[in-house]
Amino acid sequence: MEEVLRFLKTYEYVIYIGIGLVALWTLHKMAIAWRELRSSQFGLERENAQRRFSSGLTGFAFLVLFAITEFIMVSIVYPDFPNTQMLPTSTLQILASPTITLQPVSVETTPTIDDLAPTVDITDEDGCVPGQVEWTFPAAGETLQGEVILRGTVSVPNLGFYQFEYAQPGSTTWTTIAAGESPIIDQPMGGEGSGRWDTTLLTPGDYLLRLVVRDNANNVFPACIVNTRIIAP
Numbered sequence: 750m751e752e753v754l755r756f757l758k759t760y761e762y763v764i765y766i767g768i769g770l771v772a773l774w775t776l777h778k779m780a781i782a783w784r785e786l787r788s789s790q791f792g793l794e795r796e797n798a799q800r801r802f803s804s805g806l807t808g809f810a811f812l813v814l815f816a817i818t819e820f821i822m823v824s825i826v827y828p829d830f831p832n833t834q835m836l837p838t839s840t841l842q843i844l845a846s847p848t849i850t851l852q853p854v855s856v857e858t859t860p861t862i863d864d865l866a867p868t869v870d871i872t873d874e875d876g877c878v879p880g881q882v883e884w885t886f887p888a889a890g891e892t893l894q895g896e897v898i899l900r901g902t903v904s905v906p907n908l909g910f911y912q913f914e915y916a917q918p919g920s921t922t923w924t925t926i927a928a929g930e931s932p933i934i935d936q937p938m939g940g941e942g943s944g945r946w947d948t949t950l951l952t953p954g955d956y957l958l959r960l961v962v963r964d965n966a967n968n969v970f971p972a973c974i975v976n977t978r979i980i981a982p
Contacts, residue, residue: 753822754822754823754826757819757822757823758823761819761823764819765816765819768812768815768816768819771812772809772812772813775805775808775809775812776805776809778801778805779802779805779806779809781801782798782799782801782802782805783798783802785797785798785801786798786799786802788925790912790925790928791910791928791930793909793910793963793965793967794910794963794967797967875971876960876962876970876971876972876973876974877973877974877975878973879902880902880904880934881902881903881904881905882901882902882903882904882905882960882962882970882973883901883902883960883973884899884900884901884958884960884973884975885900885901885902885935886898886899886900886901887899887958887975887977888975889975889976889977890975890976890977890978891975891977891978892977892978892979892980893946893948893977893978893979893980894948894979894980894981894982895947895948895949895982896945896946896947896948896949897945897946897948898937898944898945898946899913899926899937899938899944899945899946899958900935900936900937900938900944901913901933901935901936901938901960901973902933902934902935902936903929903932903933903960903962904932904933904934905932905962905964905970906964907964907965907966908930908931908932908962908964908965909930909963909964909965909966909967910928910929910930910963911928911929911930911960911961911962911963912925912926912927912928912929912960912961913925913926913927913928913938913939913958913959913960913961914926914958914959914961915946915951915956915957915958915959916956916957916959917954917955917956917957918955918956918957918976923959926938926946927939927943927944929943938960948979949982951979952979953979953980953981954978954979955976955977955978955979956976956977956978956979957974957975957976957977958974958975958976958977959972959973959974960972960973960974
């Protein structure tokens with residue numbers, strides 16, 4: 750018990766910094782899950798977002814509890830615990846070794862967020878597979894005007910659902926146009942009678958169209974993205 754208290758006291762600030770960094774990462778993941786929960790249109794997608802949000806909330810609560818425990822142990826228990834001030838200095842040298850373990854945890858947490866966030870935009874054409882996941886209209890670089898009907902192919906094993914979205918180049922915010930659950934082959938996105946996109950509601954310029962497909966286990970296929978240009982009617 751004495752060694753635990755001395756460890757918590759010796760590395761008090763390192764522990765608080767580690768808790769803070771992990772808490773920021775957890776809040777970031779919760780914010781992403783909350784946005785997906787609000788924009789989800791299907792039960793499977795909503796359930797997945799709700800599960801990730803709840804998991805993040807539980808983790809954040811655990812971090813708060815751990816921070817409170819650290820504060821109580823260091824500020825209240827440690828000063829009153831007998832013999833904590835009389836341990837030989839050699840014991841401290843042994844306990845100093847965990848510094849190597851603690852520092853990488855706090856340093857590597859931030860890159861993990863940076864590594865995850867860009868994956869939405871990097872997949873690009875890697876996910877466009879002819880006959881499986883592809884846009885058939887518009888083609889890459891095509892110019893659009895007025896109301897158009899978006900067409901494509903979504904034919905993968907164990908299809909769960911798919912959604913098609915748009916964004917401006919360089920933006921990480923994608924706006925969902927609509928979604929579908931049934932396979933299509935060179936048909937309107939979302940099935941017959943669907944896929945309409947009124948480009949008059951957007952500012953003319955360059956845009957990206959993204960097709961995101963998930964299977965019935967909620968695994969995400971690489972996104973298929975094409976660039977288009979919208980002109981005024």
